[in-house]
Amino acid sequence: MAERLKNYIDGAWLDAGAAEAVDVLNPATSVVLAEAPLSPATAVDAAARAGVPAYREWRRRPAGDRIQPLFKLKALMEENLDSLARTITNECGKTYGESVGEMRRAIENVEVACGIPALMQGVNNEDIAPGIDEHMIRQPLGVVAAITPFNFPGMIPFWFLPYAVATGNSFLLKPSERVPMTSAKLFELIEAAGFPQGVVQLVHGGRDTVNAILDHPEIKAVSFVGSTATARYIYSRASANGKRAQCQGGAKNPVVVMPDADMEMTARILADSAFGCAGQRCLAASVAIPVGGARKELTERMAGIASARKVGYGLDGGVEMGPVISAASKSRIEEWIAKGAREGASVLVDGRGKQVSGCEDGFFVFPTVLDNVPPGGEVARTEIFGPVLSLMHAATIEEAIGMVNDRGYGNMACIFTSDGASARRFRYEVNAGNVGINVGVAAPMAHFPFSGWGESFFGDLHAQAHHGVEFYTQTKVVVERWPRDWSRKF
Ligand code: NAD
Numbered sequence: 315m316a317e318r319l320k321n322y323i324d325g326a327w328l329d330a331g332a333a334e335a336v337d338v339l340n341p342a343t344s345v346v347l348a349e350a351p352l353s354p355a356t357a358v359d360a361a362a363r364a365g366v367p368a369y370r371e372w373r374r375r376p377a378g379d380r381i382q383p384l385f386k387l388k389a390l391m392e393e394n395l396d397s398l399a400r401t402i403t404n405e406c407g408k409t410y411g412e413s414v415g416e417m418r419r420a421i422e423n424v425e426v427a428c429g430i431p432a433l434m435q436g437v438n439n440e441d442i443a444p445g446i447d448e449h450m451i452r453q454p455l456g457v458v459a460a461i462t463p464f465n466f467p468g469m470i471p472f473w474f475l476p477y478a479v480a481t482g483n484s485f486l487l488k489p490s491e492r493v494p495m496t497s498a499k500l501f502e503l504i505e506a507a508g509f510p511q512g513v514v515q516l517v518h519g520g521r522d523t524v525n526a527i528l529d530h531p532e533i534k535a536v537s538f539v540g541s542t543a544t545a546r547y548i549y550s551r552a553s554a555n556g557k558r559a560q561c562q563g564g565a566k567n568p569v570v571v572m573p574d575a576d577m578e579m580t581a582r583i584l585a586d587s588a589f590g591c592a593g594q595r596c597l598a599a600s601v602a603i604p605v606g607g608a609r610k611e612l613t614e615r616m617a618g619i620a621s622a623r624k625v626g627y628g629l630d631g632g633v634e635m636g637p638v639i640s641a642a643s644k645s646r647i648e649e650w651i652a653k654g655a656r657e658g659a660s661v662l663v664d665g666r667g668k669q670v671s672g673c674e675d676g677f678f679v680f681p682t683v684l685d686n687v688p689p690g691g692e693v694a695r696t697e698i699f700g701p702v703l704s705l706m707h708a709a710t711i712e713e714a715i716g717m718v719n720d721r722g723y724g725n726m727a728c729i730f731t732s733d734g735a736s737a738r739r740f741r742y743e744v745n746a747g748n749v750g751i752n753v754g755v756a757a758p759m760a761h762f763p764f765s766g767w768g769e770s771f772f773g774d775l776h777a778q779a780h781h782g783v784e785f786y787t788q789t790k791v792v793v794e795r796w797p798r799d800w801s802r803k804f
Contacts, residue, residue: 318349319494319518321357322501324364325511330357330518336491341407341637342627344675348405348498350491353519355526358486361515362532365457365484368512373454373482377431381480387507388424391417391500398499402468403628405493407636407677408591410629413468420472422760426779427476433783434481446795452787454482455534455558459527461488461548463540464639465594467496473764474537477782479513483535486515488527490540492639494518528552535785537777538562539596542697542723542769549772560773560785562596562766564697565725569599569754570714570740573607575730579752581615584703584730587754589623589681592638593701596770597726597748597755601687601694601704603714609707613662613685616703620663620681626670637670637677638700644677647700650693651682654704657691659684665701689717697723711736719745724767726756747771 318335320327332351340347372380391398399413408416427433438449460474471487478485489497501516517523527533528551535558538548542563552559569587571580587599604612628636638644648666655661665680679700687694687704694704708714718727728750729740737751747765750756758764763781765771775785 316346316348318351319498321351321353321361321518322505322516323357323361324368324515325505330354332357332519336520338405338492338495339640340404341639342670342673342676344677348495350494350518352491353517353523355522357517357519358523358526358530361486361517362457362530364512365486365515366532368510369454369456369482369484372479372484372510372513375482377434377480377482380482381428381430383507383509384424384428384476384480387503388421388428390503390506391421391424394499394503398468398496400629401496401499402493403636405495406464406467407639408594408628409633409636412591413628416466416469419469419757419760423472423778424476426760427480427782430477430480430783433780434787436789442793445797446793449792449794451790451792452481452783453790454787456483457486457532458483458535458537458786459486459488459533460537461524461527461540462490464490464492465591465596467493468500470539471497471500473539473777474782475514477778478786479509481783481786483786484513484515486517486527486533488517488519488523491518491520524548525551528557529555533557535559536561537785539777545772558785560775560777561771562764562777563770563772564699564723565596565598565766565770566601566695566697566721566723567597567599567726567728568601568603568718568721569728569730569750570708570711570718571602571604571608571612572711572729572731572733572736573605574732574736575608575752576732577608577611577615580730581612581619583752583754585616585619585623585681587728588703589620589635589701590755592635592679594638594699595755597757599703599728599754600698601706603706603708603717605708605711605714613705616683616705617662620683620703623681625668625678625680627673627676635681635701637673638679639677641677643700644679647679647698647702650696650698650700651684651702654684654687654693654702657688657693659687659693659704689720695721711739715740715743719743722769725770726750728754728756747776
């Protein structure tokens with residue numbers, strides 16, 4: 315029988331006390347790798363309670379001391395990169411190279427958070443009135459929590475964890491129950507890095523576990539990444555309970571291709587964006603909009619690249635794309651391809667019904683290209699979250715920007731062009747928080763906030779960098795007078 319994973323609470327690995335568990339499958343083979351316990355509210359309560367005294371002691375340590383375990387964690391993550399990447403590939407399906415890239419992004423966030431002594435500095439003015447000074451200082455919130463999705467099990471917890479603990483909070487992670495093994499491995503490293511008991515905790519689980527987090531009075535802030543429906547729900551329940559919340563949701567990312575773009579480079583980068591991680595990236599290109607004369611060549615190139623992409627088990631050499639996460643995802647994606655055809659699109663490259671030799675039980679959907687997707691239809695507007703690229707056509711850049719802005723999501727929009735004026739106009743006018751110019755996955759580095767807009771984000775402060783620092787701290791303003799101040803003599 316597969317191992318049932320444990321929670322990490324108050325510095326100890328504990329049985330979750332869960333009545334139910336979810337099988338964690340390797341999506342390339344359907345082999346059961348582990349069981350994720352669906353932790354009850356009592357486990358969340360134990361972690362939240364342990365987090366309170368831990369935070370009270372931790373926040374008193376100088377920032378320069380608090381970052382020491384993060385330096386150690388960075389070194390441990392580097393040393394264990396290979397086994398972490400293999401774990402990600404096995405439970406999540408992406409290729410080994412993609413898993414290594416993901417862990418690099420996680421490590422970058424640890425590096426940035428090591429700058430907390432400077433990043434969380436306050437501001438002050440001397441003599442706001444004669445002999446009176448005013449300071450704004452930043453203080454941590456207490457116990458904070460993050461709830462994360464399946465598609466980046468190594469990276470996304472690190473959009474939050476390093477900033478939360480470096481600023482002096484205690485932190486609780488509830489990872490996706492579909493990919494909990496990466497977190498389990500990372501928490502072994504967190505334990506070895508030497509954080510004090512209760513400062514960083516792990517509670518596995520699903521919907522009820524999340525509700526216990528959202529309702530717990532000791533949890534002061536919630537960070538979430540996942541689908542828009544869940545993001546909206548978590549934002550409203552957390553806020554109604556008086557918590558800070560930052561909730562990143564789904565996406566439908568358009569890419570405009572101008573006739574003056576370098577077509578060979580554009581098609582190659584666009585394919586990596588649309589089919590990388592089997593299209594299960596919140597920054598995956600899902601709609602390409604060639605403008606005017608770009609249409610014929612881009613369409614032919616995308617069809618050629620999609621048909622040639624090597625699909626298989628992500629640890630096998632030469633594999634460029636792995637499976638999608640589950641049998642349910644595979645059927646849902648295949649149904650969207652069928653719906654595209656029903657809405658009038660032509661299926662130029664059809665990824666349905668294909669098998670990978672030696673992985674016959676895997677959840678594979680091969681790269682798919684839909685042409686002439688009607689802009690007003692459901693396929694053009696709905697997140698498919700699989701390796702499906704929809705082509706829509708525009709005569710002018712105005713029309714293309716209109717198509718980009720005609721959707722609720724605002725995670726990413728990209729343009730490929732060799733003309734600076736077109737690029738500037740696009741950057742200026744599109745409704746998206748992450749913009750790529752001749753770039754297919756405009757993922758902000760750890761020292762920039764991950765800036766989704768619209769239905770891709772609920773909240774105001776985003777993940778990463780100085781937004782993370784602001785989210786995990788509250789400001790305190792001190793106005794100070796010392797009546798016998800000697801400096802007034804001068
Ligand atoms: P999901 O919303 O199904 O699950 C995310 C987390 O929420 C998991 O931990 C899950 O246990 C929990 N959850 C799910 N349903 C819940 C419910 N009803 N009540 C309470 N908790 C619930 O998302 P997913 O399928 O794991 O991830 C894919 C989605 O995440 C896609 O929509 C993708 O675009 C999005 N995503 C967004 C970003 C971003 O930065 N905007 C990044 C990565 C992924």
